[in-house]
Amino acid sequence: MIKDVVIAKLDIIDTLGGSVMHAMKASSAGYAGFGEAYFSQVDQGAIKAWKRHKKMTLNLVVPVGEIRFVLFDDREVSNTQFQEVIISKDNYCRLTVPPMVWMGFQGLSDSSAMLLNIADIEHNPDEVDRKEMSEINYNWGVS
Amino acid sequence: MIKDVVIAKLDIIDTLGGSVMHAMKASSAGYAGFGEAYFSQVDQGAIKAWKRHKKMTLNLVVPVGEIRFVLFDDREVSNTQFQEVIISKDNYCRLTVPPMVWMGFQGLSDSSAMLLNIADIEHNPDEVDRKEMSEINYNWGVS
Numbered sequence: 001m002i003k004d005v006v007i008a009k010l011d012i013i014d015t016l017g018g019s020v021m022h023a024m025k026a027s028s029a030g031y032a033g034f035g036e037a038y039f040s041q042v043d044q045g046a047i048k049a050w051k052r053h054k055k056m057t058l059n060l061v062v063p064v065g066e067i068r069f070v071l072f073d074d075r076e077v078s079n080t081q082f083q084e085v086i087i088s089k090d091n092y093c094r095l096t097v098p099p100m101v102w103m104g105f106q107g108l109s110d111s112s113a114m115l116l117n118i119a120d121i122e123h124n125p126d127e128v129d130r131k132e133m134s135e136i137n138y139n140w141g142v143s
Numbered sequence: 144m145i146k147d148v149v150i151a152k153l154d155i156i157d158t159l160g161g162s163v164m165h166a167m168k169a170s171s172a173g174y175a176g177f178g179e180a181y182f183s184q185v186d187q188g189a190i191k192a193w194k195r196h197k198k199m200t201l202n203l204v205v206p207v208g209e210i211r212f213v214l215f216d217d218r219e220v221s222n223t224q225f226q227e228v229i230i231s232k233d234n235y236c237r238l239t240v241p242p243m244v245w246m247g248f249q250g251l252s253d254s255s256a257m258l259l260n261i262a263d264i265e266h267n268p269d270e271v272d273r274k275e276m277s278e279i280n281y282n283w284g285v286s
Contacts, residue, residue: 016189017185017186017189017190017191017250018183018184018185018186018189018250018255019183019184020181020182020183020184021181021182021183021184022181022182023179023180023181023182023259024179024180025178025179025265026177026178026179026265027265033177034169034176034177035168035169036166036167036168036169037166037167037180037259037261038163038164038165038166039163039164039165039166039206040161040162040163040164041161041162041163041164041206042160042161043160043161046159046160046161047160048160063182063184063257063259064207064257107160107161112161114206114207114257116166116180116206116259118180122168122169122170
């Protein structure tokens with residue numbers, strides 16, 4: 001596991017008229033404060049890679065569809081370089097991504113997936129680094 | 144408008160591979176602190192009514208599907224009794240519901256809708272009051 005990454009299993013509670021699906025509590029592992037929550041719709045097959053936040057801790061939940069997350073760590077503190085996790089309602093988890101770890105993701109489901117990020121700071125373009133997909137060598141399984 | 148209720152229009156930013164949809168910032172109107180975030184799936188036609196939180200402030204966002212919210216206020220501080228709002232991606236808003244206001248909702252879209260609640264305290268059954276649907280006289284448009 002990449003240092004400071006958390007993958008926490010979340011509860012889904014079946015109730016009449018639709019499930020209740022946990023996302024995050026202030027007491028949860030990985031909670032680093034509240035700055036902003038926003039959704040990213042991820043179309044089928046779409047790949048968004050790579051982005052790194054210098055300050056923001058991401059907490060990612062997928063309530064709809066299926067998304068592959070790939071983390072790449074080039075910090076000296078970590079021994080693990082790549083980490084992959086596929087999250088959906090069938091593997092319903094929250095993924096905590098610490099600052100300074102590169103992240104990319106890919107929509108796997110037939111229809112658009114929905115990603116919630118609960119971030120500890122508000123969006124600020126100055127704290128975001130980007131690389132082209134080809135700059136980090138990872139096989140996304142597409143030609 | 145019922146006292147302390149906020150309906151705030153939210154931004155949707157089109158990007159390649161899927162939109163980014165705002166939900167809440169710590170600096171947003173209606174933000175009362177972070178205790179817990181959770182999703183409720185709302186099946187087509189399902190009605191969940193009535194519930195009142197004694198302490199929790201709800202901040203409700205609908206990233207998928209369409210939901211009708213009905214608020215009923217029997218506090219003496221308010222002059223408005225009923226308030227209704229339909230929220231979907233076409234009317235993309237955040238609804239802030241203060242404590243002591245009754246709330247019910249209904250799934251309007253063909254497939255399940257998804258509701259995010261960003262609450263200022265963690266879930267606690269002791270601060271929730273419930274009434275049967277028939278105990279508050281509202282026409283949900285179903286027989």
